[in-house]
Amino acid sequence: MxxxxxxxxxxxxxxxxxxxxxxxxxxxxxxxxxxxxxxxxxxxxxxxxxxxxxxxxxxxxxxxxxxxxxxxxxxxxxxxxxxxxxxxxxxxxxxxxxxxxxxxxxxxxxxxxxxxxxxxxxxxxxxxxxxxxTLRFGQREGEWIAEQAAAGGWFTAHADWLSSVFAADSESPYLDSPWRREKGALWDIGPHVLSVLLPLLGDAESVTATRGPADTVLLTLRHRGGAASSAAVSLTAPAPAASYDVTVHGAAGTTSLPNGQEGPxxxxxxxxxxxxxxxxxxxxxxxDARFGARVTEILAAAEKSLK
Missing domain, CATH: 3.40.50.720 (NAD(P)-binding Rossmann-like Domain)
Known part of the structure; x- marks a missing residue:
């Protein structure tokens, strides 16, 4: 063994x-x-x-x-x-x-x-x-997350992660992914967003979700300590709209997640x-897996909110 x-x-x-x-x-x-x-x-x-x-x-x-x-x-x-x-x-x-x-x-x-x-x-x-x-282990992204988590005092945050994996003209290698087709952006992109928001604002005490176009989902979270965040995630955004961004606001001002260029x-x-x-x-x-399980719990609550 x-x-x-x-x-x-x-x-x-x-x-x-x-x-x-x-x-x-x-x-x-x-x-x-x-x-x-x-x-x-x-x-x-x-x-x-x-x-x-x-x-x-x-x-x-x-x-x-x-x-x-x-x-x-x-x-x-x-x-x-x-x-x-x-x-x-x-x-x-x-x-x-x-x-x-x-x-x-x-x-x-x-x-x-x-x-x-x-x-x-x-x-x-x-x-x-x-x-x-992925973002937690990116060089620039990981350093930014650690710095903002250490600074604390964040009042609110917003994240947009819009992907064109399932857009009409997509050539993504994940275009034929059955589980992504079934579960959509909430489960494919939602974990990325939560992996950034939770260390910055604290664990989520409540989450609500609203459907947008196609598989797009809009999330609203209240975090332990009172901070609030929102996010929009999609796998069906038009290619010109594909992007990701996380911006936080608080006692230290406003700052946004840097875009890493090194690849996965x-x-x-x-x-x-x-x-x-x-x-x-x-x-x-x-x-670790315990944090991964917590992310699943929050996404399951969001999915329940959608239903």
Whole structure:
């Protein structure tokens, strides 16, 4: 069985072995190449729901495919997951029970029960978890979030994240994503927005949601301590309108999230670093599975408000 602390020893140890679950566009463009290039881990293998796709992706990155997730768990110290949330959650529970640290994608799950099950399984097993909220691990964005969280005193905030994934003329690699089609911007983009607003304004005490055009959702949140925020999220915005922005107002004035230019792979590299640090030190990362579960709880409340 995999070790629950692959990097805990102070004596020289083998490079931690990490396996990848998933072979879709996100796994191909970010997870697999970033893991293969990371000097701190050994990409030990890949499993996918398509064995042919797993074999092809494994060959590209100099590793091997596995026939079952459990065989991959047994060969690894940590597991990275690039799968739809409804598939990710039960596999994450099994990986944690096998003693593997978890590098999860957002949202952890689209039901509260499944999200809590992932966090509970990791707690029971004593395994480290990190959820890859892209903005939290971007260089400029992460520094800005940390600075504003430390400053405090924010009165209100507004976020716009408008994507054209499902616009009429879209050529997005995620155009054929069934779970995004089903769950929409609330569940695909909402986690990104909450990953920024919550550390700045505090946990959400209440949330309401209103439908806009197509899958567009307008959110209003009241945060612990009295601050308020709002957000608009969409996967169906016209291409010229596609953009993202977060602006906060408070005692320190007004400031907006900087737009990072580095792309997701360097951010994912930092997420891997964060998982290794959490595994080595035993200290939870702010973006752990418990935080991921809290994000799912808020989104579920927003979804209930829509209905």
């Amino acid at each position: 995999a070790s629950t602390s692959p990097v805990a020893s102070t004596s020289p140890v083998a490079t931690p072995r990490i396996g990848l679950l998933g072979t879709g566009p996100w796994a191909q463009s970010v997870h697999a190449p970033a893991l293969a290039a990371h000097p701190g881990v050994d990409l030990a293998g890949i499993w996918g729901r398509s064995q042919a796709a797993a074999a092809g992706l494994a060959h590209t990155h100099g590793t091997r495919p596995y026939a079952t997730p459990d065989e991959l768990f047994a060969a690894c110290d940590a597991i990275a997951i690039a799968l739809p949330p409804s598939v990710q959650a039960p596999l994450a529970v099994r990986a944690a029970e096998a003693g593997c640290h978890l590098l999860l994608d957002k949202p952890v799950a689209t039901t509260v029960a499944e999200a809590r099950a992932v966090a509970d399984a990791a707690d029971r097993a004593g395994t480290a978890t990190v959820v890859f909220f 792979r360097p951010a994912y590299h930092r997420a891997v670093d964060a998982l290794l640090t959490a595994a080595r030190t035993g200290r939870p990362h702010p973006c």
